[in-house]
Amino acid sequence: MTLTFIAIACTAALVYNRLVPDRWRGWMLMGASIVAIYALQPFTAIRQLDFVLPTFTLVLTIACWLFTRAAGPFAQDDYAALLFTVVLVLAVSATRYLVPELRLTSRPPETPLVALALILTAGGIVLLWRTPYLAHDRLSIAMLMLIALLVMIKYEPLTIGLSSVLRSWRGQDVTLAASTDWSWLGFSYVAFRLIHTLRDRQTGQLPPVSLREYVTYVIFFPAYTAGPIDRAERFAIDYRALPALTAARLTEGLGRIVVGIMKKFVLADTLALLSLDATRAAQVTSAGGLWLLLYVYAFRLFFDFSGYTDIAIGIGILYGVQLPENFDRPYLRNNIAAFWQSWHMTLSGWVRFYIFSPLSRWLLSKPKRPPLILILLIGHLTTMIVIGLWHGISGPFVLWGAWHGLGLFVHKVWSDRTRKAYLRLRQRPRLRQAWTVLGVALTFHFVLLGWVWFALPDLESALSVFRRLFGL
Protein backbone atom coordinates (compact mmCIF):
# COMPACT_ATOMS: atom_id res chain seq x y z
CA MET A 1 0.00 0.00 0.00
CA THR A 2 1.59 3.27 -1.12
CA LEU A 3 1.03 6.82 0.11
CA THR A 4 -0.59 7.62 -3.25
CA PHE A 5 -3.07 4.79 -2.78
CA ILE A 6 -3.87 5.97 0.76
CA ALA A 7 -4.40 9.54 -0.48
CA ILE A 8 -6.73 8.32 -3.27
CA ALA A 9 -8.65 6.09 -0.82
CA CYS A 10 -9.12 9.00 1.64
CA THR A 11 -10.21 11.47 -1.06
CA ALA A 12 -12.57 8.90 -2.59
CA ALA A 13 -14.02 8.26 0.90
CA LEU A 14 -15.03 11.90 1.20
CA VAL A 15 -16.68 11.86 -2.25
CA TYR A 16 -18.34 8.51 -1.42
CA ASN A 17 -19.79 9.83 1.84
CA ARG A 18 -20.86 13.15 0.34
CA LEU A 19 -22.34 12.05 -3.00
CA VAL A 20 -23.30 8.37 -2.91
CA PRO A 21 -26.84 7.67 -1.66
CA ASP A 22 -27.13 5.05 1.11
CA ARG A 23 -28.60 2.34 -1.11
CA TRP A 24 -25.70 2.52 -3.60
CA ARG A 25 -22.91 2.48 -1.03
CA GLY A 26 -22.61 -1.30 -0.92
CA TRP A 27 -22.33 -1.43 -4.70
CA MET A 28 -19.70 1.30 -4.65
CA LEU A 29 -17.62 -0.60 -2.12
CA MET A 30 -17.85 -3.75 -4.24
CA GLY A 31 -16.93 -1.90 -7.43
CA ALA A 32 -14.08 -0.01 -5.74
CA SER A 33 -12.70 -3.25 -4.33
CA ILE A 34 -12.79 -4.98 -7.74
CA VAL A 35 -11.00 -2.06 -9.39
CA ALA A 36 -8.53 -1.83 -6.49
CA ILE A 37 -7.38 -5.45 -6.73
CA TYR A 38 -6.25 -4.76 -10.31
CA ALA A 39 -4.68 -1.43 -9.37
CA LEU A 40 -2.83 -2.92 -6.37
CA GLN A 41 -1.56 -6.05 -8.15
CA PRO A 42 2.15 -5.48 -8.90
CA PHE A 43 3.45 -5.78 -12.43
CA THR A 44 4.60 -9.30 -13.29
CA ALA A 45 7.39 -10.25 -15.65
CA ILE A 46 5.13 -12.80 -17.34
CA ARG A 47 2.95 -10.97 -19.84
CA GLN A 48 -0.65 -10.29 -18.74
CA LEU A 49 -0.33 -12.30 -15.53
CA ASP A 50 -1.02 -9.11 -13.56
CA PHE A 51 -4.47 -9.09 -15.20
CA VAL A 52 -5.03 -12.85 -14.96
CA LEU A 53 -4.25 -13.18 -11.21
CA PRO A 54 -6.82 -10.67 -9.87
CA THR A 55 -9.36 -12.06 -12.37
CA PHE A 56 -8.69 -15.57 -11.06
CA THR A 57 -9.14 -14.25 -7.49
CA LEU A 58 -12.62 -13.05 -8.51
CA VAL A 59 -13.43 -16.36 -10.24
CA LEU A 60 -12.39 -18.34 -7.14
CA THR A 61 -14.41 -16.02 -4.91
CA ILE A 62 -17.57 -16.39 -6.98
CA ALA A 63 -17.09 -20.18 -7.19
CA CYS A 64 -16.68 -20.43 -3.40
CA TRP A 65 -19.81 -18.31 -2.87
CA LEU A 66 -21.73 -20.66 -5.16
CA PHE A 67 -20.47 -23.69 -3.22
CA THR A 68 -21.24 -22.15 0.18
CA ARG A 69 -24.70 -20.74 -0.53
CA ALA A 70 -27.75 -22.49 0.84
CA ALA A 71 -30.10 -24.22 -1.57
CA GLY A 72 -32.86 -22.14 -3.14
CA PRO A 73 -33.38 -19.72 -6.01
CA PHE A 74 -30.88 -16.96 -6.68
CA ALA A 75 -31.90 -13.46 -5.65
CA GLN A 76 -32.07 -10.64 -8.17
CA ASP A 77 -29.28 -8.94 -6.22
CA ASP A 78 -27.01 -11.96 -6.85
CA TYR A 79 -27.59 -11.83 -10.63
CA ALA A 80 -26.92 -8.09 -10.55
CA ALA A 81 -23.70 -8.58 -8.57
CA LEU A 82 -22.49 -11.23 -11.03
CA LEU A 83 -23.26 -8.97 -14.00
CA PHE A 84 -21.59 -6.01 -12.27
CA THR A 85 -18.43 -8.06 -11.67
CA VAL A 86 -18.28 -9.30 -15.27
CA VAL A 87 -18.81 -5.78 -16.64
CA LEU A 88 -16.02 -4.39 -14.44
CA VAL A 89 -13.60 -7.18 -15.46
CA LEU A 90 -14.36 -6.55 -19.12
CA ALA A 91 -13.98 -2.80 -18.56
CA VAL A 92 -10.54 -3.35 -17.01
CA SER A 93 -9.57 -5.55 -19.96
CA ALA A 94 -10.85 -2.86 -22.36
CA THR A 95 -8.21 -0.48 -21.00
CA ARG A 96 -5.79 -2.30 -23.35
CA TYR A 97 -7.19 -0.04 -26.08
CA LEU A 98 -6.25 3.10 -24.11
CA VAL A 99 -2.90 4.77 -23.62
CA PRO A 100 -0.70 2.89 -21.08
CA GLU A 101 -1.06 5.68 -18.48
CA LEU A 102 -4.81 4.97 -18.21
CA ARG A 103 -4.44 1.21 -17.67
CA LEU A 104 -4.79 -0.41 -14.24
CA THR A 105 -2.47 -3.27 -15.22
CA SER A 106 0.08 -3.82 -17.96
CA ARG A 107 -1.60 -4.42 -21.33
CA PRO A 108 -4.55 -6.78 -20.62
CA PRO A 109 -5.65 -9.54 -23.04
CA GLU A 110 -8.17 -8.67 -25.75
CA THR A 111 -11.66 -8.09 -24.34
CA PRO A 112 -13.46 -10.72 -26.53
CA LEU A 113 -10.85 -13.27 -25.41
CA VAL A 114 -11.49 -12.34 -21.75
CA ALA A 115 -15.25 -12.66 -22.33
CA LEU A 116 -14.78 -16.10 -23.88
CA ALA A 117 -12.50 -17.22 -21.02
CA LEU A 118 -15.09 -16.02 -18.46
CA ILE A 119 -17.89 -17.92 -20.22
CA LEU A 120 -15.83 -21.13 -20.35
CA THR A 121 -14.77 -20.75 -16.69
CA ALA A 122 -18.36 -20.10 -15.61
CA GLY A 123 -19.42 -23.25 -17.49
CA GLY A 124 -16.76 -25.28 -15.67
CA ILE A 125 -17.81 -23.91 -12.27
CA VAL A 126 -21.50 -24.60 -12.89
CA LEU A 127 -20.60 -28.13 -14.05
CA LEU A 128 -18.66 -28.68 -10.79
CA TRP A 129 -21.54 -27.23 -8.80
CA ARG A 130 -24.20 -29.39 -10.46
CA THR A 131 -22.27 -32.68 -10.63
CA PRO A 132 -24.28 -34.87 -8.22
CA TYR A 133 -21.48 -37.25 -7.20
CA LEU A 134 -19.34 -34.29 -6.10
CA ALA A 135 -22.12 -32.79 -3.98
CA HIS A 136 -20.91 -34.35 -0.73
CA ASP A 137 -17.23 -33.52 -1.19
CA ARG A 138 -17.45 -30.22 -3.05
CA LEU A 139 -16.52 -28.05 -0.07
CA SER A 140 -13.58 -30.30 0.89
CA ILE A 141 -12.34 -30.35 -2.73
CA ALA A 142 -12.54 -26.54 -2.87
CA MET A 143 -10.55 -26.24 0.38
CA LEU A 144 -7.91 -28.68 -0.89
CA MET A 145 -7.63 -26.72 -4.15
CA LEU A 146 -7.08 -23.48 -2.23
CA ILE A 147 -4.42 -25.15 -0.08
CA ALA A 148 -2.77 -26.53 -3.25
CA LEU A 149 -2.73 -23.01 -4.74
CA LEU A 150 -1.17 -21.65 -1.53
CA VAL A 151 1.53 -24.34 -1.71
CA MET A 152 2.09 -23.55 -5.37
CA ILE A 153 2.77 -19.84 -4.78
CA LYS A 154 4.76 -20.32 -1.56
CA TYR A 155 7.09 -23.19 -2.52
CA GLU A 156 9.90 -21.68 -4.57
CA PRO A 157 10.84 -24.71 -6.73
CA LEU A 158 7.17 -25.02 -7.74
CA THR A 159 6.75 -21.33 -8.55
CA ILE A 160 9.93 -21.35 -10.62
CA GLY A 161 8.79 -24.49 -12.47
CA LEU A 162 5.40 -22.96 -13.15
CA SER A 163 6.98 -19.72 -14.23
CA SER A 164 9.12 -21.66 -16.76
CA VAL A 165 6.02 -23.33 -18.18
CA LEU A 166 4.18 -20.00 -18.51
CA ARG A 167 7.20 -18.23 -19.97
CA SER A 168 7.62 -20.98 -22.54
CA TRP A 169 3.90 -20.75 -23.44
CA ARG A 170 4.08 -16.97 -23.75
CA GLY A 171 7.30 -17.14 -25.82
CA GLN A 172 9.37 -15.46 -23.09
CA ASP A 173 12.91 -16.29 -21.93
CA VAL A 174 12.65 -19.46 -19.80
CA THR A 175 16.09 -18.96 -18.26
CA LEU A 176 14.80 -15.86 -16.46
CA ALA A 177 12.08 -17.81 -14.61
CA ALA A 178 11.92 -16.68 -10.96
CA SER A 179 9.61 -17.08 -7.98
CA THR A 180 8.93 -13.33 -8.11
CA ASP A 181 7.11 -13.90 -11.42
CA TRP A 182 4.24 -15.16 -9.25
CA SER A 183 3.60 -12.27 -6.92
CA TRP A 184 -0.11 -12.91 -6.44
CA LEU A 185 -0.99 -9.98 -4.22
CA GLY A 186 -3.27 -10.70 -1.29
CA PHE A 187 -3.92 -14.34 -2.15
CA SER A 188 -2.68 -15.67 1.23
CA TYR A 189 -5.39 -13.61 2.92
CA VAL A 190 -8.03 -14.29 0.26
CA ALA A 191 -7.43 -18.05 0.58
CA PHE A 192 -7.86 -17.98 4.37
CA ARG A 193 -11.09 -15.97 4.06
CA LEU A 194 -12.43 -18.42 1.49
CA ILE A 195 -11.42 -21.47 3.56
CA HIS A 196 -13.16 -19.93 6.58
CA THR A 197 -16.45 -19.66 4.67
CA LEU A 198 -16.13 -23.14 3.11
CA ARG A 199 -15.40 -24.76 6.47
CA ASP A 200 -18.15 -22.81 8.26
CA ARG A 201 -20.61 -23.88 5.57
CA GLN A 202 -19.50 -27.49 6.10
CA THR A 203 -20.21 -27.22 9.84
CA GLY A 204 -23.44 -25.29 9.30
CA GLN A 205 -22.07 -22.12 10.91
CA LEU A 206 -22.10 -19.78 7.91
CA PRO A 207 -25.18 -17.54 7.78
CA PRO A 208 -26.59 -16.72 4.32
CA VAL A 209 -24.65 -13.97 2.55
CA SER A 210 -25.40 -12.49 -0.85
CA LEU A 211 -22.86 -12.58 -3.69
CA ARG A 212 -22.34 -8.84 -3.29
CA GLU A 213 -21.60 -9.17 0.44
CA TYR A 214 -19.37 -12.19 -0.12
CA VAL A 215 -17.24 -10.68 -2.90
CA THR A 216 -16.81 -7.38 -1.04
CA TYR A 217 -15.89 -9.26 2.16
CA VAL A 218 -13.22 -11.37 0.44
CA ILE A 219 -11.56 -8.56 -1.55
CA PHE A 220 -12.43 -5.50 0.60
CA PHE A 221 -9.68 -3.19 -0.63
CA PRO A 222 -8.30 -1.73 2.66
CA ALA A 223 -7.64 -5.26 3.96
CA TYR A 224 -6.82 -6.92 0.63
CA THR A 225 -3.02 -6.68 0.72
CA ALA A 226 -2.23 -7.79 4.27
CA GLY A 227 -5.38 -8.25 6.34
CA PRO A 228 -6.83 -8.11 8.93
CA ILE A 229 -8.64 -11.41 8.25
CA ASP A 230 -12.20 -10.45 9.11
CA ARG A 231 -15.06 -12.96 9.45
CA ALA A 232 -17.80 -13.02 6.81
CA GLU A 233 -20.74 -12.88 9.23
CA ARG A 234 -19.20 -9.91 11.09
CA PHE A 235 -18.36 -8.05 7.88
CA ALA A 236 -21.89 -8.59 6.54
CA ILE A 237 -23.40 -6.86 9.60
CA ASP A 238 -21.39 -3.68 8.87
CA TYR A 239 -21.97 -3.95 5.12
CA ARG A 240 -25.75 -4.18 5.46
CA ALA A 241 -25.93 -0.91 7.40
CA LEU A 242 -23.08 1.29 6.20
CA PRO A 243 -23.28 4.36 8.43
CA ALA A 244 -22.97 7.98 7.36
CA LEU A 245 -19.61 9.59 8.00
CA THR A 246 -19.95 11.68 11.14
CA ALA A 247 -17.30 14.08 12.44
CA ALA A 248 -16.40 11.52 15.11
CA ARG A 249 -15.89 8.72 12.56
CA LEU A 250 -13.91 11.02 10.27
CA THR A 251 -11.61 12.00 13.14
CA GLU A 252 -11.23 8.40 14.26
CA GLY A 253 -10.55 7.10 10.75
CA LEU A 254 -8.09 9.85 9.79
CA GLY A 255 -6.43 9.56 13.19
CA ARG A 256 -5.77 5.84 12.67
CA ILE A 257 -4.44 6.53 9.17
CA VAL A 258 -2.04 9.24 10.42
CA VAL A 259 -0.80 6.98 13.23
CA GLY A 260 -0.39 4.15 10.70
CA ILE A 261 1.55 6.35 8.27
CA MET A 262 3.87 7.49 11.09
CA LYS A 263 4.48 3.90 12.16
CA LYS A 264 4.90 2.39 8.70
CA PHE A 265 6.48 5.11 6.60
CA VAL A 266 8.46 7.01 9.24
CA LEU A 267 9.40 4.67 12.08
CA ALA A 268 9.53 1.33 10.25
CA ASP A 269 11.22 2.73 7.14
CA THR A 270 13.82 4.49 9.28
CA LEU A 271 14.46 1.39 11.37
CA ALA A 272 14.79 -0.61 8.15
CA LEU A 273 18.14 1.13 7.60
CA LEU A 274 19.56 -0.73 10.62
CA SER A 275 17.45 -3.86 10.59
CA LEU A 276 18.76 -7.44 10.54
CA ASP A 277 19.08 -9.04 7.11
CA ALA A 278 21.55 -11.43 5.47
CA THR A 279 23.84 -8.67 4.16
CA ARG A 280 24.09 -6.74 7.44
CA ALA A 281 24.49 -9.98 9.42
CA ALA A 282 27.52 -10.80 7.27
CA GLN A 283 28.96 -7.27 7.68
CA VAL A 284 28.63 -6.95 11.47
CA THR A 285 31.54 -8.45 13.37
CA SER A 286 30.53 -8.10 17.05
CA ALA A 287 27.82 -9.88 19.05
CA GLY A 288 26.62 -6.50 20.37
CA GLY A 289 26.16 -5.22 16.83
CA LEU A 290 24.13 -8.30 15.91
CA TRP A 291 21.89 -7.86 18.97
CA LEU A 292 21.31 -4.25 17.93
CA LEU A 293 20.30 -5.33 14.40
CA LEU A 294 17.94 -7.90 15.89
CA TYR A 295 16.25 -5.43 18.30
CA VAL A 296 15.82 -2.99 15.43
CA TYR A 297 14.38 -5.76 13.25
CA ALA A 298 11.80 -6.68 15.92
CA PHE A 299 10.55 -3.10 16.21
CA ARG A 300 10.67 -2.45 12.46
CA LEU A 301 8.51 -5.52 11.87
CA PHE A 302 6.02 -4.43 14.53
CA PHE A 303 5.76 -0.82 13.35
CA ASP A 304 5.54 -1.86 9.70
CA PHE A 305 2.78 -4.42 10.16
CA SER A 306 0.79 -2.69 12.88
CA GLY A 307 1.12 0.60 10.94
CA TYR A 308 -0.31 -1.10 7.88
CA THR A 309 -3.16 -2.45 10.02
CA ASP A 310 -3.88 1.04 11.43
CA ILE A 311 -4.12 2.39 7.87
CA ALA A 312 -6.41 -0.47 6.77
CA ILE A 313 -8.67 -0.01 9.82
CA GLY A 314 -8.69 3.78 9.37
CA ILE A 315 -9.71 3.53 5.69
CA GLY A 316 -12.34 0.93 6.65
CA ILE A 317 -13.81 3.37 9.20
CA LEU A 318 -14.05 6.11 6.53
CA TYR A 319 -16.14 3.73 4.40
CA GLY A 320 -18.28 2.54 7.34
CA VAL A 321 -16.64 -0.86 7.98
CA GLN A 322 -15.02 -1.53 11.36
CA LEU A 323 -12.27 -4.06 10.57
CA PRO A 324 -11.04 -6.16 13.52
CA GLU A 325 -7.90 -5.19 15.42
CA ASN A 326 -4.72 -7.14 14.69
CA PHE A 327 -2.27 -5.95 17.37
CA ASP A 328 -2.62 -5.18 21.06
CA ARG A 329 0.77 -4.26 22.57
CA PRO A 330 2.26 -7.70 21.80
CA TYR A 331 5.80 -6.94 23.07
CA LEU A 332 4.39 -6.12 26.52
CA ARG A 333 2.84 -9.56 27.10
CA ASN A 334 4.14 -11.65 29.97
CA ASN A 335 3.89 -15.06 28.32
CA ILE A 336 4.03 -16.51 24.84
CA ALA A 337 0.33 -17.50 24.78
CA ALA A 338 -0.61 -13.89 25.57
CA PHE A 339 1.82 -12.74 22.84
CA TRP A 340 -0.05 -14.81 20.25
CA GLN A 341 -3.35 -13.38 21.46
CA SER A 342 -2.05 -9.90 20.69
CA TRP A 343 0.20 -10.35 17.59
CA HIS A 344 -1.52 -10.75 14.23
CA MET A 345 -4.66 -11.56 16.22
CA THR A 346 -6.90 -12.30 13.25
CA LEU A 347 -4.44 -14.86 11.85
CA SER A 348 -3.93 -16.52 15.25
CA GLY A 349 -7.72 -16.57 15.72
CA TRP A 350 -8.11 -18.20 12.31
CA VAL A 351 -5.62 -20.99 13.05
CA ARG A 352 -7.17 -21.51 16.48
CA PHE A 353 -10.64 -21.97 14.93
CA TYR A 354 -9.65 -24.10 11.96
CA ILE A 355 -6.52 -26.02 13.05
CA PHE A 356 -5.69 -25.98 16.76
CA SER A 357 -9.16 -26.42 18.20
CA PRO A 358 -10.52 -29.06 15.76
CA LEU A 359 -7.25 -31.03 15.86
CA SER A 360 -7.09 -30.96 19.68
CA ARG A 361 -10.78 -31.93 19.98
CA TRP A 362 -10.39 -34.76 17.48
CA LEU A 363 -7.40 -36.18 19.39
CA LEU A 364 -9.14 -35.69 22.77
CA SER A 365 -12.26 -37.51 21.52
CA LYS A 366 -10.46 -40.58 20.15
CA PRO A 367 -11.46 -43.84 21.91
CA LYS A 368 -7.75 -44.66 22.37
CA ARG A 369 -6.80 -41.15 23.40
CA PRO A 370 -3.08 -40.32 23.23
CA PRO A 371 -1.53 -38.92 26.44
CA LEU A 372 -2.67 -35.34 27.10
CA ILE A 373 0.87 -34.01 26.89
CA LEU A 374 1.31 -35.53 23.42
CA ILE A 375 -1.97 -34.00 22.19
CA LEU A 376 -0.79 -30.66 23.49
CA LEU A 377 2.56 -30.95 21.71
CA ILE A 378 0.97 -32.07 18.42
CA GLY A 379 -1.65 -29.30 18.58
CA HIS A 380 0.78 -26.46 19.24
CA LEU A 381 3.50 -27.67 16.85
CA THR A 382 1.09 -28.31 13.97
CA THR A 383 -0.67 -24.98 14.39
CA MET A 384 2.46 -22.89 14.59
CA ILE A 385 4.22 -24.73 11.76
CA VAL A 386 1.16 -24.00 9.59
CA ILE A 387 1.53 -20.31 10.47
CA GLY A 388 5.22 -20.58 9.51
CA LEU A 389 4.40 -22.28 6.19
CA TRP A 390 1.73 -19.68 5.46
CA HIS A 391 4.53 -17.10 5.42
CA GLY A 392 6.57 -19.25 3.02
CA ILE A 393 7.41 -22.91 2.48
CA SER A 394 11.05 -23.01 3.55
CA GLY A 395 13.19 -24.45 6.34
CA PRO A 396 13.57 -21.19 8.34
CA PHE A 397 9.79 -20.58 8.40
CA VAL A 398 9.18 -24.18 9.55
CA LEU A 399 11.73 -23.69 12.33
CA TRP A 400 10.22 -20.33 13.28
CA GLY A 401 6.83 -22.04 13.59
CA ALA A 402 8.30 -24.95 15.56
CA TRP A 403 10.12 -22.46 17.83
CA HIS A 404 6.81 -20.83 18.77
CA GLY A 405 4.97 -24.18 18.92
CA LEU A 406 7.49 -25.48 21.43
CA GLY A 407 7.34 -22.19 23.33
CA LEU A 408 3.55 -22.47 23.65
CA PHE A 409 3.84 -26.12 24.69
CA VAL A 410 6.43 -25.40 27.40
CA HIS A 411 4.41 -22.42 28.63
CA LYS A 412 1.24 -24.52 28.93
CA VAL A 413 3.01 -27.32 30.84
CA TRP A 414 4.72 -24.76 33.08
CA SER A 415 1.57 -22.74 33.78
CA ASP A 416 -0.45 -25.88 34.59
CA ARG A 417 2.20 -26.95 37.09
CA THR A 418 2.65 -23.52 38.70
CA ARG A 419 -0.95 -22.25 38.66
CA LYS A 420 -1.46 -22.64 42.41
CA ALA A 421 1.66 -20.64 43.18
CA TYR A 422 0.67 -18.02 40.58
CA LEU A 423 -2.77 -17.65 42.16
CA ARG A 424 -1.16 -17.10 45.56
CA LEU A 425 0.68 -14.12 44.04
CA ARG A 426 -2.67 -12.30 43.93
CA GLN A 427 -2.19 -11.58 47.60
CA ARG A 428 1.32 -10.18 47.02
CA PRO A 429 0.99 -7.39 44.42
CA ARG A 430 4.64 -6.30 44.44
CA LEU A 431 5.95 -9.79 43.92
CA ARG A 432 3.33 -10.32 41.24
CA GLN A 433 4.43 -7.12 39.50
CA ALA A 434 8.07 -8.24 39.57
CA TRP A 435 7.01 -11.66 38.21
CA THR A 436 5.09 -9.94 35.40
CA VAL A 437 8.08 -7.76 34.48
CA LEU A 438 10.30 -10.85 34.36
CA GLY A 439 7.67 -12.59 32.19
CA VAL A 440 7.54 -9.65 29.76
CA ALA A 441 11.34 -9.58 29.40
CA LEU A 442 11.55 -13.35 28.94
CA THR A 443 8.68 -13.47 26.42
CA PHE A 444 10.04 -10.53 24.43
CA HIS A 445 13.49 -12.12 24.13
CA PHE A 446 12.03 -15.49 23.19
CA VAL A 447 10.08 -13.79 20.38
CA LEU A 448 13.15 -11.71 19.48
CA LEU A 449 15.35 -14.77 19.02
CA GLY A 450 12.58 -16.40 16.98
CA TRP A 451 12.81 -13.50 14.51
CA VAL A 452 16.29 -14.76 13.53
CA TRP A 453 14.58 -17.66 11.69
CA PHE A 454 12.16 -15.20 10.15
CA ALA A 455 14.65 -12.56 9.04
CA LEU A 456 17.24 -14.72 7.32
CA PRO A 457 16.73 -16.54 4.04
CA ASP A 458 18.33 -19.89 4.87
CA LEU A 459 19.12 -22.18 7.79
CA GLU A 460 22.86 -21.79 7.49
CA SER A 461 22.85 -18.00 7.91
CA ALA A 462 20.24 -18.21 10.71
CA LEU A 463 22.33 -20.74 12.65
CA SER A 464 25.44 -18.63 12.10
CA VAL A 465 23.65 -15.57 13.57
CA PHE A 466 22.51 -17.64 16.58
CA ARG A 467 26.09 -18.77 17.22
CA ARG A 468 27.47 -15.26 16.92
CA LEU A 469 24.76 -13.70 19.12
CA PHE A 470 26.02 -15.85 21.97
CA GLY A 471 29.69 -15.41 21.10
CA LEU A 472 30.13 -19.03 19.94
Next chain:
Amino acid sequence: MDETTIREQLRAYITRDLIRDESYPLTDDEGIITGGLMDSFSLAELAVYIDKTFGVYIPDTDLTVARMDTLDQIVARVTQV
Protein backbone atom coordinates in the same frame (compact mmCIF):
# COMPACT_ATOMS: atom_id res chain seq x y z
CA MET B 1 -31.00 -31.91 33.41
CA ASP B 2 -31.73 -28.60 35.16
CA GLU B 3 -29.52 -25.53 34.97
CA THR B 4 -28.24 -25.78 38.55
CA THR B 5 -27.03 -29.34 38.03
CA ILE B 6 -25.32 -28.37 34.76
CA ARG B 7 -23.70 -25.37 36.47
CA GLU B 8 -22.35 -27.43 39.38
CA GLN B 9 -21.10 -30.23 37.12
CA LEU B 10 -19.28 -27.68 34.97
CA ARG B 11 -17.85 -25.91 38.03
CA ALA B 12 -16.54 -29.23 39.39
CA TYR B 13 -15.03 -30.23 36.03
CA ILE B 14 -13.35 -26.85 35.47
CA THR B 15 -11.77 -26.67 38.93
CA ARG B 16 -10.74 -30.34 39.02
CA ASP B 17 -9.55 -30.97 35.44
CA LEU B 18 -8.76 -27.58 33.93
CA ILE B 19 -7.66 -25.33 36.81
CA ARG B 20 -6.41 -28.49 38.59
CA ASP B 21 -7.25 -27.16 42.05
CA GLU B 22 -10.51 -28.58 43.42
CA SER B 23 -10.42 -26.18 46.35
CA TYR B 24 -10.44 -23.13 44.05
CA PRO B 25 -13.57 -21.02 44.80
CA LEU B 26 -14.69 -20.42 41.21
CA THR B 27 -17.49 -17.86 41.09
CA ASP B 28 -20.18 -17.60 38.39
CA ASP B 29 -19.03 -14.33 36.86
CA GLU B 30 -15.26 -14.69 37.26
CA GLY B 31 -13.18 -14.36 34.07
CA ILE B 32 -11.69 -17.84 33.78
CA ILE B 33 -9.64 -17.20 30.65
CA THR B 34 -8.94 -13.51 31.22
CA GLY B 35 -7.94 -14.41 34.80
CA GLY B 36 -5.27 -16.79 33.49
CA LEU B 37 -6.99 -19.94 34.80
CA MET B 38 -7.77 -21.48 31.41
CA ASP B 39 -6.35 -21.26 27.88
CA SER B 40 -7.36 -22.27 24.35
CA PHE B 41 -6.40 -25.91 24.95
CA SER B 42 -8.56 -25.97 28.10
CA LEU B 43 -11.42 -24.62 25.98
CA ALA B 44 -10.98 -27.55 23.58
CA GLU B 45 -11.00 -29.96 26.56
CA LEU B 46 -14.12 -28.24 27.93
CA ALA B 47 -15.88 -28.51 24.54
CA VAL B 48 -15.17 -32.27 24.40
CA TYR B 49 -16.46 -32.68 27.98
CA ILE B 50 -19.67 -30.71 27.21
CA ASP B 51 -20.24 -32.76 24.06
CA LYS B 52 -19.81 -36.08 25.94
CA THR B 53 -21.65 -35.11 29.14
CA PHE B 54 -24.52 -32.95 27.90
CA GLY B 55 -24.64 -33.91 24.22
CA VAL B 56 -24.15 -30.29 23.18
CA TYR B 57 -21.72 -29.58 20.35
CA ILE B 58 -20.11 -26.15 20.60
CA PRO B 59 -18.54 -25.01 17.30
CA ASP B 60 -14.84 -24.13 17.35
CA THR B 61 -15.69 -20.56 16.37
CA ASP B 62 -17.65 -20.17 19.63
CA LEU B 63 -14.68 -21.18 21.78
CA THR B 64 -13.57 -17.61 22.41
CA VAL B 65 -12.87 -15.36 25.36
CA ALA B 66 -15.84 -13.22 24.35
CA ARG B 67 -18.26 -16.16 24.57
CA MET B 68 -16.79 -18.59 27.11
CA ASP B 69 -14.96 -16.52 29.72
CA THR B 70 -17.25 -17.02 32.73
CA LEU B 71 -19.18 -19.93 34.17
CA ASP B 72 -22.37 -17.92 33.51
CA GLN B 73 -21.51 -17.67 29.80
CA ILE B 74 -20.58 -21.36 29.53
CA VAL B 75 -23.81 -22.47 31.23
CA ALA B 76 -25.83 -20.15 28.97
CA ARG B 77 -24.13 -21.64 25.90
CA VAL B 78 -24.83 -25.22 27.04
CA THR B 79 -28.47 -24.55 27.89
CA GLN B 80 -29.30 -22.40 24.85
CA VAL B 81 -29.60 -25.47 22.55
